[in-house]
Amino acid sequence: DAGITQSPRHKVTETGTPVTLRCHQTENHRYMYWYRQDPGHGLRLIHYSYGVKDTDKGEVSDGYSVSRSKTEDFLLTLESATSSQTSVYFCGATSGGQYNEQFFGPGTRLTVL
Amino acid sequence: GQQVMQIPQYQHVQEGEDFTTYCNSSTTLSNIQWYKQRPGGHPVFLIQLVKSGEVKKQKRLTFQFGEAKKNSSLHITATQTTDVGTYFCAGGNAGNMLTFGGGTRLMVKP
Numbered sequence: 001d002a003g004i005t006q007s008p009r010h011k012v013t014e015t016g017t018p019v020t021l022r023c024h025q026t027e028n029h030r031y032m033y034w035y036r037q038d039p040g041h042g043l044r045l046i047h048y049s050y051g052v053k054d055t056d057k058g059e060v061s062d063g064y065s066v067s068r069s070k071t072e073d074f075l076l077t078l079e080s081a082t083s084s085q086t087s088v089y090f091c092g093a094t095s096g097g098q099y100n101e102q103f104f105g106p107g108t109r110l111t112v113l
Numbered sequence: 114g115q116q117v118m119q120i121p122q123y124q125h126v127q128e129g130e131d132f133t134t135y136c137n138s139s140t141t142l143s144n145i146q147w148y149k150q151r152p153g154g155h156p157v158f159l160i161q162l163v164k165s166g167e168v169k170k171q172k173r174l175t176f177q178f179g180e181a182k183k184n185s186s187l188h189i190t191a192t193q194t195t196d197v198g199t200y201f202c203a204g205g206n207a208g209n210m211l212t213f214g215g216g217t218r219l220m221v222k223p
Contacts, residue, residue, distance in 0.1 A: 031209055040122065042201055043156065043213040050209060058210070059114065090155060098205030099144055101158035 003027045006091050006105040014113050019078040021108050023091030032074040033058075033092040033102070034066060036085075043090060049074055050097075081112045115140050117204045119214030127222050132189040134217035136202035144205040145178055145185045150216070151198045159187075159200075192221050 003026035013019050023032065031050055035043040045058030047066040055066050063085060065077045074093075078085055091105040116139040126132050136145065144163045148156040160169055162178035162185060169176045175188045185202055199218045203211035 033210070035213075040215055042119070042215040043203075045210060045212070048210060059212075097209030098211055099161070099163070101146065101161065102148075102156075102203075102211065104155040104157070106155055 004093055004103055004105040006108050010109045012111045013081055016080050019081050021076045021089055023074045023105055025072050025093045029093035029095050031094045034076045035090045036087040038087050083112050086112045115206055115212045117212045117214040119202055119217055123218045125220045126192050129191050132192050132219055134187050134200050136185045136214050138183045138204045141182050142204040146203045147187055148201045149198050194221050194223055197221050
């Protein structure tokens with residue numbers, strides 16, 4: 001939908017291992033976001049980017065880092081995965097900040113054992 | 114930080130009944146957006162409200178933004194099975210971010 005893909009779509013990993021999730025968009029959106037979705041919590045912002053190499057922390061950034069070396073790619077890294085990071089991760093993108101609709105990728109279901 | 118609360122968390126309705134979800138922010142919002150997420154899917158944008166007291170309609174859906182720009186509601190008239198899903202409000206702030214409410218999961222019994 002709207003040219004946003006996420007990879008992998010599903011991943012099972014063990015506690016302590018590094019994990020990188022990728023978000024790729026083809027619409028040249030300036031802003032990109034990483035959210036996690038857990039029951040009862042809606043979508044919580046982890047990190048966001050407002051341009052190449054410009055990123056900032058969101059509400060639940062501890063344990064996560066991001067990088068954006070190209071407009072189309074936004075990577076989310078869990079340096080040392082923990083069971084509390086088991087979640088569904090969504091990437092969002094928009095061209096105009098909070099006044100424009102966000103488009104979302106299909107999500108990545110991550111399980112940390 | 115900004116908090117956006119949404120109630121109820123769940124709602125079961127009989128097909129044909131009306132449904133309303135409410136969204137309340139701890140701070141004044143610049144704008145509010147509504148999204149729908151079908152089971153197993155991703156959030157999809159429905160609408161945006163920007164002005165104080167604004168009301169917008171999309172067929173059977175009516176969206177309102179409060180006068181103080183701290184609350185909003187989504188009302189569905191005569192629900193259908195195709196309305197099933199989770200509805201999220203998302204409040205905008207000055208940082209080009211949206212703060213999402215916890216969502217209301219709507220279940221419709223045929």
